[in-house]
Amino acid sequence: MEKPRHRYHHGHLAESLLDAVDAIATQFGIEAVTLRACAKRVGVSPASAFRHYDDKRALLTAFAARAINQLADAMETARTQAQERGGDTLHAVGMAYVTFAIDKPAFFRAMWREETIYAGDPDYLAAAERLAGYLKEGFVNTLDDEDPRAFSPQELLAWSSVHGLAALFVDGPVAKERDRAQKLRLADAVLMQLGPAFSRRA
Amino acid sequence: MEKPRHRYHHGHLAESLLDAVDAIATQFGIEAVTLRACAKRVGVSPASAFRHYDDKRALLTAFAARAINQLADAMETARTQAQERGGDTLHAVGMAYVTFAIDKPAFFRAMWREETIYAGDPDYLAAAERLAGYLKEGFVNTLDDEDPRAFSPQELLAWSSVHGLAALFVDGPVAKERDRAQKLRLADAVLMQLGPAFSRRA
DNA sequence: AGCAAATGTAAACACCGTTCACATGCAATC
DNA sequence: GATTGCATGTGAACGGTGTTTACATTTGCT
Numbered sequence: 001m002e003k004p005r006h007r008y009h010h011g012h013l014a015e016s017l018l019d020a021v022d023a024i025a026t027q028f029g030i031e032a033v034t035l036r037a038c039a040k041r042v043g044v045s046p047a048s049a050f051r052h053y054d055d056k057r058a059l060l061t062a063f064a065a066r067a068i069n070q071l072a073d074a075m076e077t078a079r080t081q082a083q084e085r086g087g088d089t090l091h092a093v094g095m096a097y098v099t100f101a102i103d104k105p106a107f108f109r110a111m112w113r114e115e116t117i118y119a120g121d122p123d124y125l126a127a128a129e130r131l132a133g134y135l136k137e138g139f140v141n142t143l144d145d146e147d148p149r150a151f152s153p154q155e156l157l158a159w160s161s162v163h164g165l166a167a168l169f170v171d172g173p174v175a176k177e178r179d180r181a182q183k184l185r186l187a188d189a190v191l192m193q194l195g196p197a198f199s200r201r202a
Numbered sequence: 203m204e205k206p207r208h209r210y211h212h213g214h215l216a217e218s219l220l221d222a223v224d225a226i227a228t229q230f231g232i233e234a235v236t237l238r239a240c241a242k243r244v245g246v247s248p249a250s251a252f253r254h255y256d257d258k259r260a261l262l263t264a265f266a267a268r269a270i271n272q273l274a275d276a277m278e279t280a281r282t283q284a285q286e287r288g289g290d291t292l293h294a295v296g297m298a299y300v301t302f303a304i305d306k307p308a309f310f311r312a313m314w315r316e317e318t319i320y321a322g323d324p325d326y327l328a329a330a331e332r333l334a335g336y337l338k339e340g341f342v343n344t345l346d347d348e349d350p351r352a353f354s355p356q357e358l359l360a361w362s363s364v365h366g367l368a369a370l371f372v373d374g375p376v377a378k379e380r381d382r383a384q385k386l387r388l389a390d391a392v393l394m395q396l397g398p399a400f401s402r403r404a
Numbered sequence: 405a406g407c408a409a410a411t412g413t414a415a416a417c418a419c420c421g422t423t424c425a426c427a428t429g430c431a432a433t434c
Numbered sequence: 435g436a437t438t439g440c441a442t443g444t445g446a447a448c449g450g451t452g453t454t455t456a457c458a459t460t461t462g463c464t
Contacts, residue, residue: 007460010412031317035452047453048412056452112373115233115311119375128375151376153391157363160392163374164366165358171314172365173321173330174353189355190362197399209429212443237421249423250443258421 014052014062016042021063025106035059060110061117061124067107068127071100075134089138090198091191094162097135098187101166102180108170135159139198154198161194216254216264218244223265227308237261262312263319263326269309270329273302277336291340292400293393296364299337300389303368304382310372337361341400356400363396 010016020038035056039046053059074096082092101108110116117124129149136155151159165187168174175183212218222240237258241248255261276298284294303310312318319326331351338357353361367389370376377385 013411029317034450036450045413046451047414047455050453051411109317112369114373115231115308119378125375132375149375153388153395156367156370156376156388157392157395159376160366160370161359161363162366163370164362164364164368166366167314167369168358168362168365171316173327173334173351174358174361176321186355186358190359193355193359193399195399197395197397215442236419238419247444248421249445252422253442 010042010044010048013042013044013048017049017052017059018063018066021059022107025063025110026104030106030110033060055118057116057118058121060113061119061121064111064113064117065121065124065127067104067111068124068131070107071097071111072127072131072134074100075131079134079137090135090158090194093134093137094158094191094194095184095187097162098166098169098191099184101170102183105170108166112167132159135162157197158194162191165190212244212246212250215244215246215250219251219254219261220265220268223261224309227265227312228306232308232312235262257320259318259320260323262315263321263323266313266315266319267323267326267329269306269313270326270333272309273299273313274329274333274336276302277333281336281339290397292337292360293396295336295339296360296393296396297386297389299364300368300371300393301386303372304385304389307372310368314369334361337364359399360396364393367392 017038020041021033023041024033024037035049036046038059039049049059053062075093078092078096079089081087082089119125132149132151135158136151139152139155139158169183169187175186178186219240222243223235225243226235226239237251238248240261241251251261255264277295280294280298281291283289284291321327334351334353337360338353341354341357341360371385371389377388380388
């Protein structure tokens with residue numbers, strides 16, 4: 001497990017490149033993510049990336065899928081904790097969503113960028129569907145036979161509210177000068193307002 | 203008003219470049235917008251753009267501000283019509299918002315891109331504030347002395363819902379295969395759900 | 405051991421944003 | 435009307451970008 005510094009074959013290049021995207025996006029933002037910079041950071045030639053990804057776009061797609069799964073993980077944790085404590089599951093999941101966006105804005109931007117990723121990618125779609133699942137929980141399914149990718153107006157309102165709030169924090173002129181805690185308090189207040197719109201189970 | 207084909211001085215380069223961004227973004231998406239391509243389309247050398255904009259980013263900022271104002275125009279029209287007809291103003295304004303996003307996705311993307319524009323630009327901020335104003339209308343202001351850029355939880359919920367719905371249509375995996383009319387019907391149903399969350403004036 | 409497939413490389417390509425010294429046209433002054 | 439100064443557009447150059455290609459190295463299989 002030591003570091004054989006200069007192996008010709010890297011071994012885990014595909015994943016390491018994703019880590020490089022992660023690091024650069026975290027530090028300098030998604031716009032600063034460059035194939036060449038990722039390669040350099042991993043200690044590998046620029047061309048080698050193409051052995052693992054068709055495109056820069058394919059790399060960003062994989063990164064987006066990974067980011068969505070990270071967000072979904074956070075939502076899953078929030079749901080489980082809320083269930084144990086008997087709290088409002090939808091609220092908890094929504095707060096996890098907004099919190100992630102506030103803490104990892106570059107990741108949040110990378111996730112939803114049709115022009116920069118291959119939005120039809122199966123892994124990406126699967127991750128998005130998993131994420132949507134946590135938001136749908138707690139709603140009474142009016143039609144169980146329905147396409148699982150479809151949303152009832154209520155479900156879509158829930159996702160829209162949470163997503164819009166996150167997006168406005170990250171890329172909009174909302175609460176720009178407030179710190180993290182203030183944003184979270186504001187998010188909490190906003191999501192509370194959502195309550196009356198739903199007749200949902202405890 | 204004829205066309206003096208080859209004047210050395212263009213005359214309205216700054217605005218023409220915005221038109222070029224408009225055209226290219228409409229046809230090929232915002233990611234395809236290139237300073238050189240804009241210049242070529244206007245029939246001018248690439249360097250000339252820098253006499254009018256500090257940056258590519260400054261050009262995109264101006265375009266974003268223009269796009270926001272276009273959206274705000276649409277919202278203003280919707281509001282006025284709804285008022286005349288005695289309809290739900292907030293709903294009408296929200297539908298204008300979502301409709302714009304569906305019809306001009308590249309514009310909608312360009313508007314909210316902190317990493318690609320100068321989000322502190324006064325013109326941009328003014329446009330955003332104007333837009334927010336139309337969404338705030340119809341709410342009872344609890345604190346009139348408050349910072350006009352601040353939002354009550356209700357107001358922010360309204361913006362978030364509408365913005366999130368638009369964003370999910372444009373850059374999310376929602377209603378991807380549906381046509382325009384179907385999306386608009388779905389948007390209508392979603393925004394209807396919002397009603398119970400507000401105790402707002404007629 | 406030997407060979408094929410997988411993986412990494414170096415060099416080249418066209419395109420990108422940006423800068424700088426220079427060319428051109430416009431408008432105000434004499 | 436000529437001169438002069440300023441705003442505006444140009445051409446060539448720079449380093450950086452994604453991507454391709456022909457080639458090098460390593461791994462894994464027989």
